[in-house]
Amino acid sequence: MDNLYRDFILEHYRNPHNKGSLDPHDLHFADSNPTCGDEMSMSLVLDSSRAAIADVAFDGQGCAISQASASILTDGLRGQSLDEVRDMDPKDLLDELGVPIGPARLKCALLAYKVLQGAVRGGEVAWPAEAEAAG
């Protein structure tokens, strides 16, 4: 418990980074967590090479886990190439959150990842295998 809601997570939740929307943007995608109905969108602005991310913002309501996860994930995106983003391992995001996330909350933790993948792949992607067990 205290483990899951460490100050670090709660701090990101209370003051999420990169929250809002970017207009104009190059890529945009919205998706939702079927377990709870929470929706999240992400807007990306590409750099002049059109192959890497210059700016990013996410939007939508959600729980502490999904908000903190989106805040942390987006923090690391600027400068990354689209190829790097496509190859991203969802486990790395779970590691970065650094808290034990039970199966029922994995979709909360990975929603930002799923939305991001939808944006850079141009369409909805399946939930990572990690989140499957929770249905």
Add this chain to the structure above:
Amino acid sequence: MDNLYRDFILEHYRNPHNKGSLDPHDLHFADSNPTCGDEMSMSLVLDSSRAAIADVAFDGQGCAISQASASILTDGLRGQSLDEVRDMDPKDLLDELGVPIGPARLKCALLAYKVLQGAVRGGEVAWPAEAEAAG
């Protein structure tokens, strides 16, 4: 076992009474036992009052129980009024068979009753409650 297949039943099975068909006849009905698919038909000839049974025959393949039951049931029909037949209690037929019939065979034992009721009521009737438990 020896109980169920008493000589009495086997004798009726080997040499059923009133087996065959009557032509012309006044009433005719055919029905089947869904548990086994056995079909049975019955033809009735009425007397001049048109309200009582003058002659009867049943036809169709079936097991020893259903054949013996039809043989015994039809034996008692001549001279009975249609009203009496309609009021018949299926329990009486089971009593007359005089052998312990498990739920799985009740439809065999009562098929003749059901066909007869269909004939005198002019259409299919439901299985008697006794036979319901066996589905």
Add this chain to the structure above:
Amino acid sequence: MAVEPALSALTPGAFSGTVLRSDFAVFDRPTRSGKRLVFLDAAASAPKPRTVVDTMADAYSHHYANVHRGIYELSEDATGLFEAARGKVAAFIGAPSKREIVFVRNATEAINLVAYSWGRANVHSGDRVVTTQLEHHANIVPWQQLTAEVGATLDYVAITDDGRLELDDLREKLGNGPKLLAVAAVSNALGTINPLAEIVKMAHEAGALVLVDAAQAAPHMPIDVAALDCDFLALSGHKMLGPSGIGALWGRRELLDAMPPFMTGGSMITKVTMEGAEWNEVPHKFEAGTPAIVEAIGLGAAIDYLTNLGMDAVREHERYLFERAWPALGEIPGVRRFGPNDAETHAGVISFVLDGIHPHDVATVFDSEGVAVRAGHHCAQPVMLRYDIPATTRASFYVYNDLDDIDALTSAVRATQTLFAG
């Protein structure tokens, strides 16, 4: 002020939750948190009393065979137990005949059966079907599919700020002459107990049949379909202390008789040739293939358990808990409760949100306190839409709950608020 701990010593309603807890093996289970398990999610699915588990284990061990077609002792045994369970369901809901009880997987299948079989035969282009905004998705989506497929219209009865059906709106929707009104007896998202007798009367006067979704009512209060005068009723075994994989549809005999089959295959036919098939009598016409035999028997055991407590006493017990929990939650600043205020029209289901804390986080913190509650849209997204919220946290009561559990609930609310206030 929250509930006085002293109250816990009282016998709530007609029997004591503390005593009944020993009937349920799950409460012996150690929890991850090390705390006592406070189970407040009966509305999703109920724990099983030992008698249900034991009845099923005995049936699987000593009375199991396929039903209806076996000419041997074991199959006669299984058939007898299975059909006796059908009789128990009929008696439990006041059905005139056990032939009107169709075994299905769950309430969802019961409603789909009616939508496919009765619906496709009776709802045509230009017709209307009415449901309500407080329904579970199971009582919405099948009607969306049906009406979209045949070109009919689906109307939704609105709900009030305190979670009741707007009866004036219902009257208006019925004024269009719908073929069917599909309505819940009790809302799983708001706890609302709908005034069913009145609703059925209104619908019948308007010429509509009434399907009652009793998934949340059958487990918690007496039901009498004959007195209610409804036309179809759906329930799920797993919510009423019975096994998963079993539920029942009740329908008026003449409606069931006239309906075409839904699924087809073995047992539901009297004759199959290569040209076509003839259907068996109800309820078999609607039970294609090998049924959930032992699950039906287990549901019978659950019904015995509930009948033994008495459904009036069950309702009384939950009303007692509601009457304590509702104000206790209301006294805590930052708690918003949903649904009607009074215990007459509010079942033992309380949906609430905590200001500034997502319901999912609430449930996770509760779990760490040993308190099992549900968070989400409760498969009732139109309700969430109505109140403009993404989700709620929901606590729901049953026979094994007591005032200690209400204390645990309010304590968990405070603990969550403290954690997030950081």
Add this chain to the structure above:
Amino acid sequence: MAVEPALSALTPGAFSGTVLRSDFAVFDRPTRSGKRLVFLDAAASAPKPRTVVDTMADAYSHHYANVHRGIYELSEDATGLFEAARGKVAAFIGAPSKREIVFVRNATEAINLVAYSWGRANVHSGDRVVTTQLEHHANIVPWQQLTAEVGATLDYVAITDDGRLELDDLREKLGNGPKLLAVAAVSNALGTINPLAEIVKMAHEAGALVLVDAAQAAPHMPIDVAALDCDFLALSGHKMLGPSGIGALWGRRELLDAMPPFMTGGSMITKVTMEGAEWNEVPHKFEAGTPAIVEAIGLGAAIDYLTNLGMDAVREHERYLFERAWPALGEIPGVRRFGPNDAETHAGVISFVLDGIHPHDVATVFDSEGVAVRAGHHCAQPVMLRYDIPATTRASFYVYNDLDDIDALTSAVRATQTLFAG
């Protein structure tokens, strides 16, 4: 001469039925006749090993809650066990992904699901569907309903005198370019093992998809959908030592993805508004409402039990029993056996009739000897039609049977003949 009693001491196939019997509580049960229970009706439904009963009792007692939506320990537990069971089914039949496994009630529902969902979307007026004359009603009537509804034609592949599919006739029927071939892996009425790999190849070359009814195959022999290259496969848990109320449909991912839902309600949606709904991913799209949670877990335990024996060994064991029972029955005057003569194409299912004695009477006399067999049309009336018989008596073998049971079978045949010769 019948089987030598001495043979009973051998280990048939890879393991001894006599030893395995102790895994099944039902054999401890006293019978009405006072005789040892000789259970020869696995093809209708199989007894349950203690491990299945115990796994279910434990799940109901200590790991039960609704799945997928609960944010608490108990629900995570239940979800984990339920989804692990899905993985076991996938592995058992060689499915590439557990997402391709849809839990249903039984094989009948699996086939109906395909007929309703894939069928209504893909079979149109003038199209053809092919089934065979040796199918169970579950693999006939849904296709009759579908083709009648949309104005398509249903063709039946004929069977030979010894109960095999006429492959020339199959080729001819496939020549008309059907959309689907629905065929059993093993016939429940004749015991025939169809040459599936060859059949699938022929059908695919003709452009037809293939649905395999594996209700009688999955329990008794190894299955590998990837190697078979079929498109859909249906099975029932209760016939493979698992609980009632659970079965599975396997389908190719891309087919399942493209299909509309069958039943609708909770869990199978991602979003519901009053305007409409969006569907969840497979397999959830096809699992509306609360599933048969513990029954799926029990099926997983049955699969563990079978996998532990080894499906090759199970097949070997039943082949061994067949090779003794078939000639032993054939040697008795007045016994007519159905289905292929050789053990390569005949599973552990023997249908027979006794001259001048109705199969129902046979089963009743057998019951009095402690021998449980089935009598009737076995939900395969077109087979009865083909051989112009009303019914057969059927003995079917499984892992707990041994040569003593074969002896009991032949003795019961002789006793019945003696009684009726009277």
